[in-house]
Amino acid sequence: MSGQTITKSLVDSLEKQPAEYTVWDAKLPGFGVRVRPTGAKSFIIVYRAGTGRTAPVRRLTLAAVGKIAPEAARTQAKILLGTVANGADPAAEKRANRPKRDRLTFEELAQLYLDQYAKVRKSSWKNDEGYLKKPRAKWNRRIAAEITDDDVAELLEDIGATAPVGANRTQSILHTLFSWAKEPGRKHIPTNPVADMRRRYQETPRERVLTDEEIRALWWGLDDADLPASRPVALALKFILATMVRPGQSAGLLVPELVGFTGEDPQYHIPKNRVKKRREVIVPLNALAVASVREAIVREDRGAVFSSWSFRSDSDDVERGDESPSDRSPRQLAPLTRDALSAALNGRPAKGKRSVRKGIREHLGMAHFTPHDLRRTAATIARRGGAKREDVKALLDHLEGDVTATYDKYDMLAEKRLVATILEAELRKIIGVKPNFCRPEIVFDRDNVVPIEEQKIAVAS
Incomplete structure (x- = not known):
């Protein structure tokens, strides 16, 4: 889609569709808003890294919608596209600045996942953060690329000893994290150690209804x-x-x-x-x-x-x-x-x-x-x-x-x-009506203290 000026009202009106699509800005060629099937939106630029038709086409994500205003995104895009005209390749520079696989720790990888994936795409990202606490504590400074399926199995066994459902949830989050980390263009790790791992604990469907x-x-x-x-x-x-x-x-x-x-x-x-x-x-x-x-x-x-x-x-x-x-x-x-x-x-x-x-x-x-x-x-x-x-x-x-x-x-x-x-x-x-938790009222008859309930019985008899 093209021929529209990217404004806040336009961005807010964009609806998700079964397939990903991009709306291109009419004023700045190469600047657009990408809308994923999940509904996540982000500002991007597309350019050729070099001259001529054979130069490779690059796509660079500037920021998620909501983290930066459309005008600020356009300004950033204009600056980057200006550097491209002078021979720069911002996408390549971004890849070069990423942490090296051989020294990226799990703690660093977990934070990258939360910042770049979970917080951008998932309304329940706080759940991901919570379930990653134990893996981060256990593997903290471990090199992420060196974590094996045996390491994951040991962690899940420790969690499952007291919280089997928590172990299953942790396994699901780790699977998503490692899958994201090994995607082309990112490749923080060579393989996903959770890829072929079956769920370890059977869960009983929740059916509790209060009487x-x-x-x-x-x-x-x-x-x-x-x-x-x-x-x-x-x-x-x-x-x-x-x-x-x-x-x-x-x-x-x-x-x-x-x-x-x-x-x-x-x-x-x-x-x-x-x-x-x-x-x-x-x-x-x-x-x-x-x-x-x-x-x-x-x-x-x-x-x-x-x-x-x-x-x-x-x-x-x-x-x-x-x-x-x-x-x-x-x-x-x-x-x-x-x-x-x-x-x-x-x-x-x-x-x-x-x-x-x-x-x-x-x-x-x-x-x-x-x-x-x-x-x-x-x-x-x-x-x-x-x-x-x-x-x-x-x-x-x-x-x-x-x-x-x-x-x-x-x-x-x-x-x-x-x-x-x-x-x-x-x-x-x-x-119903709120119960009366008060004690029976006490009335005084001369020197005798008689509860009202007893008075009623006496009157009735």
């Missing part, structure tokens, strides 16, 4: 003054159950993402960076969801709806979901994380000088469940209440994945709003 009794106990238990978690954490968990959003989308909710919040049609506009396949999703909010958000916002005027205190410890930065203790200095208020919600449910064992912290489940006497199980529970409740399967699927933001879905952009907002209403009605039936 009505558990839902009621959790909903009102989250209001317990002695709950071993902060109020923002409790409200964020309620928000998942009332909306079906993913835990990370609940934890990361920002005030500017609430559209029409004080009107009759409140909505949560989830930004592309927190949605699979990088596209904006609109979630209608029912009254229960609005109540959780309103309480969280009233607590303090801030950008994050459900916030946590972030601290600096002696050894590391620790993000927590509980309130600020007096013996530590908070660095800043920040949105909760998905891990903070899980940690609040799980609690933590004593370790070193760190004391044991009871989890929400243990405090409420409930069987194991995860924040994501609340999403599955909400979907089940809505279906039980009469919501159509395809409408629930839309609110869950489950993609079809076929060619038609690529072109069908109908947002199903009306259908999703109906599901949210049904979900609220069903939840209200389940949770």
Whole structure:
């Protein structure tokens, strides 16, 4: 595609297609925007390295869209294309400046992968970063090209001893990392040591759905003054159950993402960076969801709806979901994380000088469940209440994945709003009226102290 001036509005309007395509700038030949099938966009230049028709054609990526403005990208492209006219080859120079394979450590390779691939293409890049912590700690200064399949197998066996699912996820991330690292034009490593490795641990599909009794106990238990978690954490968990959003989308909710919040049609506009396949999703909010958000916002005027205190410890930065203790200095208020919600449910064992912290489940006497199980529970409740399967699927933001879905952009907002209403009605039936946990009132009759319940029995007799 050509003949258009590359501006911010043009770049924002470009939609992903089944095949990669490039839009070329009308003002600066060789400068364009490449759009991949995943939806990732980047500014590029194309030029001939040399003179004549036989000179090789080079393509150089300037930066991902979002990291640099179109005008700044055009300026950079103009400078580079100017050097090409004087005989330079920017693409070759970039390759020459890459770390040498024989000295590139795994730590350096992992950071390159996160910066150049995961953060650019994946809304869930934080997951990749988390699962790479143990490989980076174990292989740190090892030369990346020298890591073998036996090294990977040993690492996965160590992880799988206590976290078999974590071992599988780590294996998947390592496979993607090494595949990316050996691609032509990059070739940081000669082979992918995970290429022929089968998944080591069998996983049981998650099917946990909370019962009505558990839902009621959790909903009102989250209001317990002695709950071993902060109020923002409790409200964020309620928000998942009332909306079906993913835990990370609940934890990361920002005030500017609430559209029409004080009107009759409140909505949560989830930004592309927190949605699979990088596209904006609109979630209608029912009254229960609005109540959780309103309480969280009233607590303090801030950008994050459900916030946590972030601290600096002696050894590391620790993000927590509980309130600020007096013996530590908070660095800043920040949105909760998905891990903070899980940690609040799980609690933590004593370790070193760190004391044991009871989890929400243990405090409420409930069987194991995860924040994501609340999403599955909400979907089940809505279906039980009469919501159509395809409408629930839309609110869950489950993609079809076929060619038609690529072109069908109908947002199903009306259908999703109906599901949210049904979900609220069903939840209200389940949770009922808030239990009265107060002790029987004591009345004084001269010198005798008589509970009201006993008075009622006496009157009745």
